[in-house]
Amino acid sequence: xxxxxxxxxxxxxxxxxxxxxxxxxxxxxxxxxxxxxxxxxxxxxxxxxxxxxxxxxxxxxxxxxxxxxxxxxxxxxxxxxxxxxxxxxxxxxxxxxxxxxxxxxxxxx
Amino acid sequence: xxxxxxxxxxxxxxxxxxxxxxxxxxxxxxxxxxxxxxxxxxxxxxxxxxxxxxxxxxxxxxxxxxxxxxxxxxxxxxxxxxxxxxxxxxxxxxxxxxxxxxxxxxxxxxxxxx
Numbered sequence: 582x583x584x585x586x587x588x589x590x591x592x593x594x595x596x597x598x599x600x601x602x603x604x605x606x607x608x609x610x611x612x613x614x615x616x617x618x619x620x621x622x623x624x625x626x627x628x629x630x631x632x633x634x635x636x637x638x639x640x641x642x643x644x645x646x647x648x649x650x651x652x653x654x655x656x657x658x659x660x661x662x663x664x665x666x667x668x669x670x671x672x673x674x675x676x677x678x679x680x681x682x683x684x685x686x687x688x689x690x
Numbered sequence: 691x692x693x694x695x696x697x698x699x700x701x702x703x704x705x706x707x708x709x710x711x712x713x714x715x716x717x718x719x720x721x722x723x724x725x726x727x728x729x730x731x732x733x734x735x736x737x738x739x740x741x742x743x744x745x746x747x748x749x750x751x752x753x754x755x756x757x758x759x760x761x762x763x764x765x766x767x768x769x770x771x772x773x774x775x776x777x778x779x780x781x782x783x784x785x786x787x788x789x790x791x792x793x794x795x796x797x798x799x800x801x802x803x804x
Binding site for chain 2 (some may be wrong): 613615623625626627630668672677678679680682683
């Protein structure tokens with residue numbers, strides 16, 4: 582089993598839609614969690630950290646479920662500019678960071 | 691404020707040649723990471739340094755790969771000899787800390803080995 586798993590997609594949604602991605606991790610001792618965004622042929626950039634209590638940043642909401650070992654990202658009112666690949670990142674402990682392979686989102690007019 | 695700087699941005703080389711990728715991290719960042727990204731395997735951590743010291747190189751694929759950080763403002767990733775399967779985008783990233791800290795990525799070096 583992979584340490585961090587994501588559905589590769591693509592998720593095709595119209596503008597204004599709400600879309601959610603999940604990411605599962607295998608190490609229950611994992612300590613910190615992030616969502617990064619990567620545009621085509623660009624470098625990854627931090628979108629948001631994921632806190633135990635869940636957190637929101639504008640149209641984006643991230644949640645952590647330690648019991649089921651997954652994190653989620655919810656995007657409301659999708660914009661064309663949200664089209665990108667979303668990478669789940671987990672600090673699995675032992676000073677080790679693991680990136681998921683990413684979920685591709687395509688928002689269409 | 692300059693971000694992470696990588697050079698070259700593109701490299702095309704023939705199998706068997708030596709390839710050296712360069713990275714300048716953000717000033718003041720204590721951690722430096724080298725990643726490789728391919729369509730098949732996604733983003734893989736190759737090695738990371740803390741205060742110029744290599745901490746974990748378990749992701750380095752084989753002895754053909756080596757990385758150095760002679761000072762806080764410069765690191766290299768060397769492949770010798772290169773092979774076609776090394777073709778990928780290589781990213782360097784830096785951060786102020788490890789757990790819970792944002793990593794800032796450079797623009798990457800797109801390596802093609804023919």
